[in-house]
Amino acid sequence: MSDLDHYCSVCLLYQMLLQILSLLVLLIATRILWRRWKYDLHKVPSPPGLPFFGQTFDFVSGQPSYQFSQWIGRCLRDLGYPKLMKAGGMGQYALFVTDLNFIKDVTTSKTEPFPKMTDIAESMNAMLAYTGGPKPLLVNATATPYVKAVRKVYATAFQTANLKLALPKVNGVLQNMISIIEAQREKGPVDIQPLFVKMTLDAIGVVAFDTTLGGLDGSREIYRLLLDTGYIVRERLRNLFKKLYIRYFPNTKEAQRQTALIDGLSAEWEKLTTEILERDDPPNGEEPMWHALRSLRHPETNELISRSTLRSEVATIALAGMESTGHQLAWLLGLLACHPDVVDKLLEELSQHGLYGPNAKEVAFEDLTELPYLTAIIKEGMRIGYVLHAAIGLKTPRDMSIFGYRIPKGTFLVCPGTRALHSEEMWGDPHAFRPERWLSGEDMSHKYSIGFAVGPRDCIGQKLAMLEMRLAIVRLITEYHFTLKGTWQELLESANDGLVIEARDGVWLNITPRVASS
Numbered sequence: 001m002s003d004l005d006h007y008c009s010v011c012l013l014y015q016m017l018l019q020i021l022s023l024l025v026l027l028i029a030t031r032i033l034w035r036r037w038k039y040d041l042h043k044v045p046s047p048p049g050l051p052f053f054g055q056t057f058d059f060v061s062g063q064p065s066y067q068f069s070q071w072i073g074r075c076l077r078d079l080g081y082p083k084l085m086k087a088g089g090m091g092q093y094a095l096f097v098t099d100l101n102f103i104k105d106v107t108t109s110k111t112e113p114f115p116k117m118t119d120i121a122e123s124m125n126a127m128l129a130y131t132g133g134p135k136p137l138l139v140n141a142t143a144t145p146y147v148k149a150v151r152k153v154y155a156t157a158f159q160t161a162n163l164k165l166a167l168p169k170v171n172g173v174l175q176n177m178i179s180i181i182e183a184q185r186e187k188g189p190v191d192i193q194p195l196f197v198k199m200t201l202d203a204i205g206v207v208a209f210d211t212t213l214g215g216l217d218g219s220r221e222i223y224r225l226l227l228d229t230g231y232i233v234r235e236r237l238r239n240l241f242k243k244l245y246i247r248y249f250p251n252t253k254e255a256q257r258q259t260a261l262i263d264g265l266s267a268e269w270e271k272l273t274t275e276i277l278e279r280d281d282p283p284n285g286e287e288p289m290w291h292a293l294r295s296l297r298h299p300e301t302n303e304l305i306s307r308s309t310l311r312s313e314v315a316t317i318a319l320a321g322m323e324s325t326g327h328q329l330a331w332l333l334g335l336l337a338c339h340p341d342v343v344d345k346l347l348e349e350l351s352q353h354g355l356y357g358p359n360a361k362e363v364a365f366e367d368l369t370e371l372p373y374l375t376a377i378i379k380e381g382m383r384i385g386y387v388l389h390a391a392i393g394l395k396t397p398r399d400m401s402i403f404g405y406r407i408p409k410g411t412f413l414v415c416p417g418t419r420a421l422h423s424e425e426m427w428g429d430p431h432a433f434r435p436e437r438w439l440s441g442e443d444m445s446h447k448y449s450i451g452f453a454v455g456p457r458d459c460i461g462q463k464l465a466m467l468e469m470r471l472a473i474v475r476l477i478t479e480y481h482f483t484l485k486g487t488w489q490e491l492l493e494s495a496n497d498g499l500v501i502e503a504r505d506g507v508w509l510n511i512t513p514r515v516a517s518s
């Protein structure tokens with residue numbers, strides 16, 4: 001081939017490439033224009049961003065990459081709390097919904113409930129040792145008969161009669177935590193955050209599986225592995241390049257470290273599943289959660305769920321119950337440690353019920369539900385120091401009009417966590433920790449307070465979570481006097497997005513016995 005021929009064929013190749021590229025640009029531009037004509041996404045209020053890229057770069061390295069809720073809160077405030085806000089970029093957008101009536105309507109609709117948006121949750125599949133079959137409850141988008149059957153297992157396990165039986169078990173776990181506090185508190189401030197997370201893991205263990213999950217005593221590796229794999233999932237979600245790097249270079253040291261951790265966690269779930277399968281049946285009339293799960297039949301085939309499905313559901317229970325409740329408790333204690341007036345009022349309520357003072361009795365299940373100020377503290381704490389980035393994630397089931405905007409099928413609808421909705425119009429003094437607002441007699445049903453979500457896919461563990469939070473607060477506040485190392489504002493600003501919202505540097509409390517201090 002002469003030089004001229006060679007030159008011509010290279011030119012031809014370039015020309016072809018250029019034509020393909022132009023065609024691609026044309027296609028993308030046509031699609032963008034067509035979508036602009038067909039839908040109104042571009043009209044939905046949105047925080048400042050770049051053309052086409054939107055807020056993509058913020059998500060990669062700005063505040064939303066580590067303080068999603070706070071960032072959404074700031075954007076909503078700057079836009080005057082619209083009912084719908086759009087954020088995202090490069091064709092991938094989420095709509096943030098703040099209208100409670102709309103949220104209730106679409107989650108509770110009998111005719112067309114919106115499916116759950118599970119795309120992000122599915123990144124947790126590795127933590128749940130999911131290898132196929134029906135998707136575990138947490139990451140299952142639609143309310144299939146299987147989902148309903150699994151929810152029924154939870155609902156039965158956490159019904160009042162069973163929670164009454166569970167109370168002494170949870171109390172025992174709390175006692176273990178108090179022993180650790182006792183051993184640490186004289187040496188200086190104690191970081192209550194990991195203690196609460198370990199405690200809630202153990203509480204799930206004794207309530208659901210009649211065994212310890214080794215949180216506080218370290219007898220199993222589950223806590224450490226859940227924490228480490230949680231960091232991996234978080235990193236993969238934040239950084240697409242890292243995710244691709246690990247996928248396409250599985251022999252690198254980092255990829256192998258991650259695989260070892262994920263395999264280690266799967267092995268723990270496998271061990272627990274084997275223990276559950278090999279146990280004798282419980283005595284007649286008793287139906288612990290582990291037994292109900294292992295006896296669960298798939299409603300559509302009437303066959304017992306497979307070993308791997310059982311394993312993923314076992315993992316789901318532990319994962320769903322651990323971080324959420326543990327970190328929520330840590331934020332709550334942080335708040336209480338900075339609000340002695342609230343603690344005093346709570347102690348007054350507790351002494352009226354005979355739960356605090358010289359002749360205090362042991363806490364009974366019934367006591368816990370008859371303490372309105374305590375319940376108000378938890379509601380208010382979940383408003384100010386809420387633990388999840390989003391309370392509900394949904395997808396539009398078809399092309400539809402929402403608040404007058406034409407929205408395409410499959411659009412992500414995110415109901416932000418309550419940290420993001422501190423509007424003065426709704427709360428008056430949104431940043432004040434004022435449990436009294438829940439007891440004023442005002443109708444609160446229209447306030448944005450969906451900490452446990454709403455509708456048929458709401459938090460199925462909320463009764464257990466409330467039991468744990470109520471009991472832990474009563475036991476700790478009556479036994480100890482807490483002060484926060486640092487200020488509440490500093491703690492709030494240290495909020496950092498993990499699987500849930502945690503305090504980056506921990507929640508450090510000075511702890512002294514209450515009797516001695518008073």
Ligand code: HEM
Pocket residue numbers: 116137138139151204316317318320321322324325328387388390391392393450451452453456457458459460461462464465
């Ligand atoms: C303070 C503690 C907790 C908070 C704030 C919380 C909050 C939530 C929220 C907002 C949802 C709905 C998520 C969505 O729709 O995307 C949810 C779902 C769920 N929660 Fe909780 N939760 C807590 C404790 C627990 C506990 C102790 C368990 C028990 C093991 C649990 C088990 C679950 C499960 C299995 C689901 C999925 C339900 C379904 O999709 O049908 N949660 N939780």
